[in-house]
Amino acid sequence: MWRPDRASDRPLYQQIATNIEQRISLGEMPPGSPLPSERKLAQQLGVNRSTVMQAYEMLRASGLIESLTGSGTRVCRDREGSAPRQTPNWSRYVESGTLQPNLPLMRRIREGLQSGVPFINFAGGELAPDLSPNDAIADIMTSHPFREPLGYGNPQGYVPLRVALASFLLEQRGIAATDESILVTSGSQQSLYLLTQCLLNPGDAIAIENPSYAYSLAMFHSAGIRLFGLPVDDEGVHPDGIRSLHKQHRVRMVLLNPNYQNPTGTVMSAERRIEVLACCEELGIPIVEDDPFSLTAFGEQPPPPLKSLDRNGTVLYIGSLSKIAASGLRIGWMVAPHTVIRRLADARQQMDFGLSIFPQWIAARLLDSTSFLPHIEQLRIALRDRRDVMASALRRMLPGEISFELPQGGLNLWCRIHGEVNDYALLENGIRNGVVFVPGSVYGAEHGYVRLSYARPPMEEIEMGIDKFAQALYKSLRT
Ligand SMILES: Cc1ncc(COP(=O)(O)O)c(C=O)c1O
Known part of the structure; x- marks a missing residue:
């Protein structure tokens, strides 16, 4: 989520007003849409309420937002002094079209990875940069x-x-x-x-x-x-x-x-x-x-x-x-x-x-x-080594909780979890711990399976990632 930059020379209220103005002009906040209360926005942005009051005042003065007694603050329907203009209702548009959104769990993984927080990534079914030629x-x-x-x-x-x-x-x-x-x-x-x-x-x-x-x-x-x-x-x-x-x-x-x-x-x-x-x-x-x-x-x-x-x-x-x-x-x-x-x-x-x-x-x-065939030879060895590191960490840290067949190729380890676990809760606990993976229901399996890719994270992070995964799993297992 966006937050004002405290290190900047620009006053916080101006940064907040500019951010809201941009969101209005990009159509993220169409005409008539409500703004959060001053208190709520102040809380979300970690600033004083008076800072938000100043930002709203600035936007009101420029005719972008209006405050009505009893109904809070909203984006103006008619811009002052100009013929009424309508921003397209993008929320409605993006619900149309033939391509459906990706599965919620996949979107959640992507959101986590793009949040800027460092994650150990067991979700990406791809090669780590050092494995490419x-x-x-x-x-x-x-x-x-x-x-x-x-x-x-x-x-x-x-x-x-x-x-x-x-x-x-x-x-x-x-x-x-x-x-x-x-x-x-x-x-x-x-x-x-x-x-x-x-x-x-x-x-x-x-x-x-x-x-x-x-x-x-x-x-x-x-x-x-x-x-x-x-x-x-x-x-x-x-x-x-x-x-x-x-x-x-x-x-x-x-x-x-x-x-x-x-x-x-x-x-x-x-x-x-x-x-x-x-x-x-x-x-x-x-x-x-x-x-x-x-x-x-x-x-x-x-x-x-x-x-x-x-x-x-x-x-x-x-x-x-x-x-x-x-x-x-x-x-x-x-x-x-x-x-x-x-x-x-x-x-x-x-x-x-x-x-x-x-x-x-x-x-x-x-x-x-x-050099291409020698590269593939080296890749096989490197992937097998990563698989082995992951498998032994899993055996050590989750001896009774998880079982798997050792894959003889590919990038993934498919694990069955012993005990009842909800995929959504497990993923959330993983994200909180700084590790992502793909819950099995994404692939049509019942709850209680997980796909861990050993190819994507750096070799030296695999053990630490399994430790984080183990903690998330213990937290998610229903007793
Ligand atoms: C079985 C399988 N098919 C196809 C793909 C798509 O891969 P790409 O489009 O990168 O070749 C993947 C990616 O993970 C896969 O696992």
Whole structure:
């Protein structure tokens, strides 16, 4: 919340008046809206009541606010001396539109992180700055002159990047793609957004793992998509689950995250991949294979992607540099049949005319550079070390309160809490203690689960963060 600056030369009452004036002109306080009482505002801002009285007096004199006996102070409806003007009712406008607000718990986490107070961040599913290939990127930017045309680019993506991606995917994941079958997107997120906007209709049903990252995405709700959870065991989802959901709801798409699934860390077994693909081929349902984590394997590689087994064009494969290089590059991709790629690239023209050339140019050179695969090797080791530090701190500090499977890749630890706990209360207690994490209900799980990311905070903060989390949990557990 804004507060006047006591170190400034400007009197406090003037700072308060200016702040209110700005909020009126930005439409945050539309005509007719009430101002807090002098006493209340003085309390909120930590100033004397007489300071607020002076500020209000100044605003009254300039005709911006009026005080009516019995009804308090409010923003003037008609500005003195000018024809009546109406500020648009922004509060009403922002409730409109097709994109719905994010989930309240996600908004609360973001608010906490943006409050300026330092937090240990177990909520961000992204790499800490020291895990990104910053030196390699700096080297690309200094040693290669940038001479690309700066007009609107190809909406399907920068061709050299698509060519680099085709060989990267073949070598690393056994996926046969050509530059024609690849669409470059602003992270995997945009691939998911384009799919919901271009290939589905409001009311359509999609099947997702339960719990799933997709539950946290208001974009599906905004598009009127109905999400149905598939039960998951140690090997991933079972084809029987897909068949039975399809029977009940006519599933139009199956969305899977088979490697180190977000949030649970599960890896779908090789047999299940074959069975699930065969089932979807038989039912004629496309599979979206969302695969941002496969290259983070700590030991053994995960089984081949469904896309590498796909002979029928059933699988739409989505990948990203976010979890293996840097989320801020906003480089993602989709491998799909030409009809789909053409449709989505056409839609890009309506959205943004395609991604900026700069991150694409960097990504193309990064993928081709000799340092990229060694970077991934180091990243795997660094992530495994962080996982181990987090896991041992949890075992030490919360021995009977929490259990988890040790993930074999990815960025997250999915914990079950023993005992009754309310997600909202737990998060609030965490925020009060200076630590944030994602309560499991964000991903569609029942209360009593939590996702802790070990990739985002600096290594040396992990133990302290778990200590803070443990205190928040003890406080929240109902006795
Ligand atoms: C499973 C999964 N898919 C997609 C995304 C979106 O990532 P990005 O848009 O940064 O590639 C995330 C991010 O956490 C994720 O966990």
